[in-house]
Amino acid sequence: MFLPSGSKDMLGSRVSRQNQVFETFRQVVTLRGYQEIATPVVEYASTFTNEYVGMPLQNMLKWFNSDGDIEVLRPDWTTAIARAIAKHSDKPQKWAYQGSIFRRNKLGVEGRQVGIEIINYSNLLAESECLFMARNFLNELKISEYITELAHTGIFEELSKQLNLSENDFEQLRLAMHDKRKDTVYQIAKNHGNHEIADEFVSLVDAYGNFESVIEMYEIRWKNNATLLNILGDIKRLSLMLQSMGETDIIVDLGRVKNLPYYSGMMFRGFLKENGATCYSGGRYDKLYEQFEQSISAVGLAFDADQLAEQIQVEKNREKICVIATEETYSIAEQLRERYKDSIVEVLDKETNLNAFDKVLNIIGSNGDYEVIEK
Ligand SMILES: N[C@@H](Cc1c[nH]c[nH+]1)C(=O)O
Numbered sequence: 001m002f003l004p005s006g007s008k009d010m011l012g013s014r015v016s017r018q019n020q021v022f023e024t025f026r027q028v029v030t031l032r033g034y035q036e037i038a039t040p041v042v043e044y045a046s047t048f049t050n051e052y053v054g055m056p057l058q059n060m061l062k063w064f065n066s067d068g069d070i071e072v073l074r075p076d077w078t079t080a081i082a083r084a085i086a087k088h089s090d091k092p093q094k095w096a097y098q099g100s101i102f103r104r105n106k107l108g109v110e111g112r113q114v115g116i117e118i119i120n121y122s123n124l125l126a127e128s129e130c131l132f133m134a135r136n137f138l139n140e141l142k143i144s145e146y147i148t149e150l151a152h153t154g155i156f157e158e159l160s161k162q163l164n165l166s167e168n169d170f171e172q173l174r175l176a177m178h179d180k181r182k183d184t185v186y187q188i189a190k191n192h193g194n195h196e197i198a199d200e201f202v203s204l205v206d207a208y209g210n211f212e213s214v215i216e217m218y219e220i221r222w223k224n225n226a227t228l229l230n231i232l233g234d235i236k237r238l239s240l241m242l243q244s245m246g247e248t249d250i251i252v253d254l255g256r257v258k259n260l261p262y263y264s265g266m267m268f269r270g271f272l273k274e275n276g277a278t279c280y281s282g283g284r285y286d287k288l289y290e291q292f293e294q295s296i297s298a299v300g301l302a303f304d305a306d307q308l309a310e311q312i313q314v315e316k317n318r319e320k321i322c323v324i325a326t327e328e329t330y331s332i333a334e335q336l337r338e339r340y341k342d343s344i345v346e347v348l349d350k351e352t353n354l355n356a357f358d359k360v361l362n363i364i365g366s367n368g369d370y371e372v373i374e375k
Pocket residue numbers: 076077078079115116117260281282283284285299300301302
């Protein structure tokens with residue numbers, strides 16, 4: 001029997017590691033005062049494709065229901081949670097979730113995420129909470145080799161104002177910036193502006209690296225633009241907060257454009273040093289709540305739980321005990337569990353693969369007169 005392309009089974013230690021990621025996440029968010037939220041896997045496509053959210057339908061797993069509406073498998077937690085809490089979003093709240101999202105991309109169709117959404121907290125408190133929580137969680141998973149990247153949607157938007165761009169041109173330029181295709185970036189900016197602004201965009205493609213040096217350079221370059229200076233100030237403040245917590249690998253990417261249409265402000269990502277993979281991604285998305293006619297401060301991030309599960313070691317600190325029993329003694333073996341409550345106890349009827357155990361117990365005897373002997 002085969003599986004549809006993109007679907008996969010998971011077995012044994014891969015599942016244990018996945019569950020360890022979920023369990024560690026729950027411990028961390030519980031201690032940081034988050035509430036848990038779960039939304040259904042099946043939703044209306046319009047929840048994600050409407051003009052405020054703007055996710056492309058083509059990547060979703062979808063079908064028509066009997067009324068002719070398009071339904072999808074949840075492609076995004078953040079949007080689903082905004083829909084779920086829209087009526088009760090007037091108070092400060094912190095939500096945590098874990099489960100699958102479904103998007104057709106090169107990695108498959110199903111990805112597992114654990115994530116947080118912080119609603120109605122003041123901006124810096126919520127943004128720093130996201131980054132501190134990420135640090136706390138990765139530390140608990142014993143993942144220390146990662147890089148934190150900060151970026152901001154406002155930079156590209158502010159500079160684009162100097163160009164005369166249609167919606168389509170804007171999108172083309174955003175895509176070219178995203179893929180770091182400097183030739184196309186230059187062409188679009190030059191065609192709709194002049195070569196100076198085109199040069200500015202091209203150099204923005206390379207404006208990433210250690211936060212101190214990049215910010216210092218751009219504070220001078222943008223000294224006459226209050227909007228850009230404010231953005232640099234916000235990024236610097238967050239970076240310094242992280243640095244004061246002992247984080248050393250902090251980079252900024254001033255030319256980064258949003259990877260999800262709803263971001264509006266600070267964006268952050270974590271990269272694993274070992275393979276460069278993104279282990280978390282998030283940002284501010286106040287605009288998402290405008291669809292519910294609400295003006296709300298919203299920020300959050302999601303971890304790629306599959307990626308994290310690949311990185312961690314399964315905790316193996318329990319004693320493994322094998323009890324060799326017979327048909328007459330299976331219930332005696334079961335009672336032995338009481339004596340070894342913190343150990344892994346397996347009952348076998350033959351002595352096979354005993355090297356896998358720390359202790360082997362034999363139940364010997366007959367007619368209700370049994371003895372447990374350690375081998
Ligand atoms: N939903 C985003 C992550 C995120 C959570 N909150 C804000 N952003 C993603 O799937 O990448």
